[in-house]
Amino acid sequence: MSRFTDLFMGMLGAAPKKPEKVSEKVQQIMFLKYEDKDRYIKEKLHAREHHAISHKWRNRRWAVLIATNLLFVFSFWLDIQILEGALTASRFVGFHLIDLNSALQVMLAHKHVIVNLFIGTFTVFLLWVLLGGRSFCSWVCPYHLLAEWTEALHLKLVDKKIVTDHQFHRGTRTVFWILFALLAVVTGYTVFETLSPTGILSRALIYGPGLALAWVFLLLLFEVFWSRRAWCRYVCPIGLTYGAVGTLSPLQIGYHVEHCFHEGDCRKVCLVPHVLDVTVKGRAAEESMGLGPDCTRCGLCVDTCPTGALRFEVKGLSKLL
Amino acid sequence: MSETKARPATSIEKAQKARRRFLQSVGLTAGVVGLSLLGYIPVVDARPPRLRPPGALNESDFLSSCIKCGQCVQVCPVQAIKLADIGDGFGLGVPYIDARAQACDFSCDAVQCILACPTGSLTYKKPDFLNIRDGAPLAAAPILKAKENDPEPTLNLKERIGVARLARPESCLAVQGKGFKGPARGAAFTGELRYMAVDRWKPVPVREHPYDLELCDLCVRECPVKGAIELRPVKGADGVERMTPTVLEPCVGCGVCEMMCPPEPAAIVIDPQAVWKA
Numbered sequence: 001m002s003r004f005t006d007l008f009m010g011m012l013g014a015a016p017k018k019p020e021k022v023s024e025k026v027q028q029i030m031f032l033k034y035e036d037k038d039r040y041i042k043e044k045l046h047a048r049e050h051h052a053i054s055h056k057w058r059n060r061r062w063a064v065l066i067a068t069n070l071l072f073v074f075s076f077w078l079d080i081q082i083l084e085g086a087l088t089a090s091r092f093v094g095f096h097l098i099d100l101n102s103a104l105q106v107m108l109a110h111k112h113v114i115v116n117l118f119i120g121t122f123t124v125f126l127l128w129v130l131l132g133g134r135s136f137c138s139w140v141c142p143y144h145l146l147a148e149w150t151e152a153l154h155l156k157l158v159d160k161k162i163v164t165d166h167q168f169h170r171g172t173r174t175v176f177w178i179l180f181a182l183l184a185v186v187t188g189y190t191v192f193e194t195l196s197p198t199g200i201l202s203r204a205l206i207y208g209p210g211l212a213l214a215w216v217f218l219l220l221l222f223e224v225f226w227s228r229r230a231w232c233r234y235v236c237p238i239g240l241t242y243g244a245v246g247t248l249s250p251l252q253i254g255y256h257v258e259h260c261f262h263e264g265d266c267r268k269v270c271l272v273p274h275v276l277d278v279t280v281k282g283r284a285a286e287e288s289m290g291l292g293p294d295c296t297r298c299g300l301c302v303d304t305c306p307t308g309a310l311r312f313e314v315k316g317l318s319k320l321l
Numbered sequence: 322m323s324e325t326k327a328r329p330a331t332s333i334e335k336a337q338k339a340r341r342r343f344l345q346s347v348g349l350t351a352g353v354v355g356l357s358l359l360g361y362i363p364v365v366d367a368r369p370p371r372l373r374p375p376g377a378l379n380e381s382d383f384l385s386s387c388i389k390c391g392q393c394v395q396v397c398p399v400q401a402i403k404l405a406d407i408g409d410g411f412g413l414g415v416p417y418i419d420a421r422a423q424a425c426d427f428s429c430d431a432v433q434c435i436l437a438c439p440t441g442s443l444t445y446k447k448p449d450f451l452n453i454r455d456g457a458p459l460a461a462a463p464i465l466k467a468k469e470n471d472p473e474p475t476l477n478l479k480e481r482i483g484v485a486r487l488a489r490p491e492s493c494l495a496v497q498g499k500g501f502k503g504p505a506r507g508a509a510f511t512g513e514l515r516y517m518a519v520d521r522w523k524p525v526p527v528r529e530h531p532y533d534l535e536l537c538d539l540c541v542r543e544c545p546v547k548g549a550i551e552l553r554p555v556k557g558a559d560g561v562e563r564m565t566p567t568v569l570e571p572c573v574g575c576g577v578c579e580m581m582c583p584p585e586p587a588a589i590v591i592d593p594q595a596v597w598k599a
Contacts, residue, residue: 084437085390085391085439086389088389089388089440090390091392091439099388102389106440112448114440114448117388117440168342168345168346169342172349172350175346175350179350179354183354188381188384190385190387190389191357191358193413194410194411199389200413211408214407230349234346235349
């Protein structure tokens with residue numbers, strides 16, 4: 001199977017596999033890397049020493065996420081009318097924008113598509129093809145930010161051995177995607193929207209809080225005490241919808257095996273560590289590889305990598321420059 | 322030898338772990354789907370239906386097509402539209418109007434909420450395949466009293482969203498032959514209404530516009546639609562004729578009469594999603 005299919009299947013829940021064929025260039029790199037063990041260890045320690053811990057991408061991302069959500073809020077509160085509506089559907093200076101998963105749920109439940117719905121959906125589709133699909137999750141979704149903060153709490157409790165992370169099968173999210181699609185068709189209600197913490201939080205910010213926030217709170221508790229980032233990892237169909245869109249995206253995080261010491265710091269901070277399976281020693285088939293559609297382009301691995309083996313890239317552009 | 326012995330041990334553990342993970346994943350799926358189906362409770366529960374914004378599709382179509390973005394909320398000049406909370410089940414995030422607190426007075430003239438709706442949940446013209454209930458279509462385009470002298474006095478609305486009904490004639494001031502003096506709903510009421518005499522484009526708080534009426538006719542006087550309601554002498558059970566608010570076919574169900582009615586609870590109310598019965 002091609003790398004493209006492997007990555008897509010990986011997003012749906014398949015376990016990462018060892019590459020069938022490793023390119024000669026990579027074999028050469030690996031050989032050189034491990035040729036002299038002392039030198040390898042020395043270089044590794046040297047890189048660690050000089051690694052200034054940075055939160056550059058995280059800070060940028062948080063700023064964008066907060067600014068986007070505040071733009072929704074102020075467009076209504078201050079009546080500046082730049083971005084009217086909520087994350088499910090809105091108008092940016094008059095242009096319709098419609099969340100792809102919400103649009104899908106409505107189309108399946110209502111079985112009728114009007115022009116504005118189509119235009120808004122298509123615009124957002126193009127936007128996220130360009131910006132990298134699941135970038136929506138980490139750069140826009142307000143639940144992602146809350147979950148990131150409570151994740152820190154979860155990790156602290158795990159560290160103190162008070163809680164353990166109960167992992168589910170990653171394929172569960174695919175099952176949910178299918179089930180929610182079926183439920184919309186069969187019941188004629190947008191069932192997922194009743195649960196979606198993304199929609200609930202977005203509306204709570206813009207139109208004022210409601211009891212529905214209790215559900216979001218319960219989800220966060222579940223993630224703190226039972227399973228790390230459970231909603232985003234194992235449930236949320238929005239992530240899978242945007243992930244599918246991101247398969248075509250030129251914006252990605254690229255991995256360069258030459259600079260990697262295979263220590264796995266990146267996998268510890270990642271929401272979807274299976275996309276970083278290439279960073280395991282012996283898993284990279286090519287000299288440089290994209291992380292694939294399930295990567296949320298959050299940049300935590302870019303920040304944490306001491307050697308610059310992981311970078312934001314635009315496919316094709318790096319070759320041109 | 323020792324290696325071959327060790328192998329099955331780890332694989333059994335692995336298999337157990339995989340089995341546990343599978344069962345937990347099934348549990349998670351069942352749990353979340355089960356929770357999502359709790360949204361049916363308000364549907365099954367025979368609660369009084371919600372008054373939806375003008376141009377709303379029939380309730381089940383409305384719930385399936387609404388994308389819960391609140392753009393209708395944002396454009397309403399009197400903030401009549403609110404989004405429902407989790408108690409509404411599948412209606413979570415779906416717009417409704419609490420007419421007693423703030424009715425739709427059509428002060429936007431163009432039914433802005435319909436214009437704002439991105440999915441056609443609120444629509445000027447229903448697509449052909451959707452069911453039209455008997456008594457829902459308006460016989461003629463409603464004439465807005467506020468625009469009566471304009472070249473185009475009508476409102477672009479094909480179906481009513483409810484029908485007004487004198488639910489408590491015994492508390493109606495007109496029926497009792499009483500007048501009304503002061504602000505319609507008291508000094509603390511926050512609702513707004515367009516008064517053409519004050520400002521065509523800016524609705525003002527009802528409390529800032531006190532009345533002094535010989536016979537209370539607030540529901541008729543402030544009804545934004547021409548010919549939707551009038552005071553008529555109606556013979557009661559005792560054979561005495563009393564002036565009684567009478568709802569007529571042009572009633573669109575906007576709820577201004579309910580909002581303006583002075584007694585508590587209101588004598589006249591909107592039956593949301595009701596149709597006209599001749």
